[in-house]
Amino acid sequence: LERVDLMLRTGEIDSRTHKSLVEDYEQELIRGLIELTRLRREAKDIRAKLRGLATKIRLGLERVSEYHSAVSATIKFTTRDVMVSLEGELLRAINSRMQSLEDTINDINIESEIYALVRVLGKISVNELGERVNEGLKEYLNDLSDKWALLKSEYMERISTLEEKISDVEMSLKENDVRFVIGEYDKITYEENRIKLERKLNSLRSEIEEIREKIDLIDARILKCFELLGGSS
Known part of the structure; x- marks a missing residue:
């Protein structure tokens, strides 16, 4: 959708084509987003059941109701060692499946998904x-909001790091001035250092500005989504 909007602004498509494409993509987006929320809920339900099952196994239960009927027809338990071994295999399989579900649930692209959600809700x-x-x-x-809170914290840490670098560069600029004044640097060396340091300073400031703009944009979109949905559940 962002690409379609850009094509309209650059004149690649006319307004009628833009409207038709947007309507088609928005319908696909609505269906896809609703299906995504359904699948995520199912994944969470399965994860919760697996966690409960894993807890039972860890407590050393010799019979796990969800699996007993399936394994008892083919395996005859004759010793405690056999049962413990089976429990260990089941636990490893369950943990592997839970990790897979966890990765799926946490696989969130904040920028694209919150953009899609706010567009759909609108x-x-x-x-x-x-x-x-x-x-x-x-x-x-x-x-999404929980994931963004963690990512936002990382962005804020990045800003702090960049601000420290800016302070270092500003100190280097002052030092460059002093060295030129006392005659340690000639004009050419001074200008070369100044240009290099100012270029680095501008780059750091631009990165901070981009991060802050991203934070403001995502904050605003998440807030808008909560408003459209009537608050958090």
Whole structure:
């Protein structure tokens, strides 16, 4: 959708084509987002069941109701060692599956997904989606918000690091001035150092500005999503 908007601004497509493409893509986006929230909820349900099962196994239960009927037909338990071995295999398989689900649930691209969500919510009436879909969207938004809180913290740390670098460069600029004044640097060396340091300073400041703009944009989009959904679940 962003690409289609850009094509309109650059004159690659006319307004009629733009409108048609946007309508098509938005319908696909709505269907895809609703399906995504359903799959994420199912993944969480499965993860919760697997966690419960893993807990039972860790507590040393000799019978796990979810698996007993499947394995008892082919395996005859004659010793405690056999049962412990089986429990260990089941636990490893469950942990592997839980990790896979965890990776799937946490695989979130904040920028693209929050853009998609705010665009979808601006085009539909959440009251017409049904309670289950509505709750799924709220849960999804809460996940995005939680993920963004962590990522935002990393961005803020990055800004702090960049600000420290800016201070160092500013000190180097002052030092360069002093060395020129006392005659340690000639004019050519002084100008070369100044240009290099100012270029680095501008680059650092630009990066900070880009990060802050990104933070403000995503904050605003998440807030808008909460408003459109009527708050968090």
